[in-house]
Every structure is written in C-alpha cells, then in structure tokens.
Amino acid sequence: RMEPPRRYTIALNADTAYGIDRAKLRALARKALRAEGIAAPAELSIVITNAATVRALNRDYRGTDAPTDVLSFAQGEGEAFAAAPGASRHIGDVIISIETARKQAKQYELTLQDEVAHLLVHGVLHLLGYDHEQPEDARVMRAREDAILGPAHHH
Numbered sequence: 001r002m003e004p005p006r007r008y009t010i011a012l013n014a015d016t017a018y019g020i021d022r023a024k025l026r027a028l029a030r031k032a033l034r035a036e037g038i039a040a041p042a043e044l045s046i047v048i049t050n051a052a053t054v055r056a057l058n059r060d061y062r063g064t065d066a067p068t069d070v071l072s073f074a075q076g077e078g079e080a081f082a083a084a085p086g087a088s089r090h091i092g093d094v095i096i097s098i099e100t101a102r103k104q105a106k107q108y109e110l111t112l113q114d115e116v117a118h119l120l121v122h123g124v125l126h127l128l129g130y131d132h133e134q135p136e137d138a139r140v141m142r143a144r145e146d147a148i149l150g151p152a153h154h155h
Contacts, residue, residue, distance in 0.1 A: 054071060
C-alpha cells in the first residue's frame, strides 16, 4: 500500500481577491510550518476579511472590543486532542484584517502583499506558541519572522 504524501494543507479564504497573490501566501505559510519543524500532514486555515469581522471575533473570543491586524486561534489549546495515527493535525486559524493591513502598509511604506505576508507569519508563529509579551520573547519572535520572511519586511 502506497503511503499518502505527507503535506501541509493551507486553506486560504478571502472575501474578495484584494489584489493579493494567494499562491504566494500559501507557499509562505508552508515555509513557516517547515521552518518551525511542524510534522506533516498538518492543516492551517487563513482568512482575510474586513476590520468589522476581525473586531467582532476579537470581542467575542478575546473580550477585547477593538480592531486588530491579525488574530490567531490555535486548535486544541490546553487539551491533548486525540487524532487517528497519520491523521492530519489542524494547527488553527489565522485571521487578517485587510483594512488594518492596508493602513499599516502605508504607515510602514510596504506593499499590501508584504504587510499581509508579515501578518500571516506573525499569526502562524502565535499559533505555534510564540508571544511578544516580554522583550526577550519579542526578540525571539522577531528573529523567527525575519528568518522566514527575509530581512526586507521590517516594521
């Protein structure tokens, strides 16, 4: 019996095309998972949507009634979730606000594509347990982002 290929499945849903290269974003998500040593098969969902939707999610799930640029919802947080051997692990969802990305791209003089790429990698790293509450943690997270994105994406 042939083993199925072990791979990453990246679902990318966007309300509209927003002038973004989705294939590039999916490839970047795969690169981030590979760089972090995530075993395949694994799945990741990326949603690019409007600020109002992101704000509502932030309010309902995080208790913060404010817009934000990217939200990460990890799957099975806190509990060991049983999966059949060889079953694909769903890592979680990264939700990006296109309006906030647009505003930040202008502010940082980046293309929208580059800003969304940065938010995507930032969101994936959050899913994998990185945070930036402490300066040292922020430095580590930034170094991982640079390693995955390359040096051109700095804020």
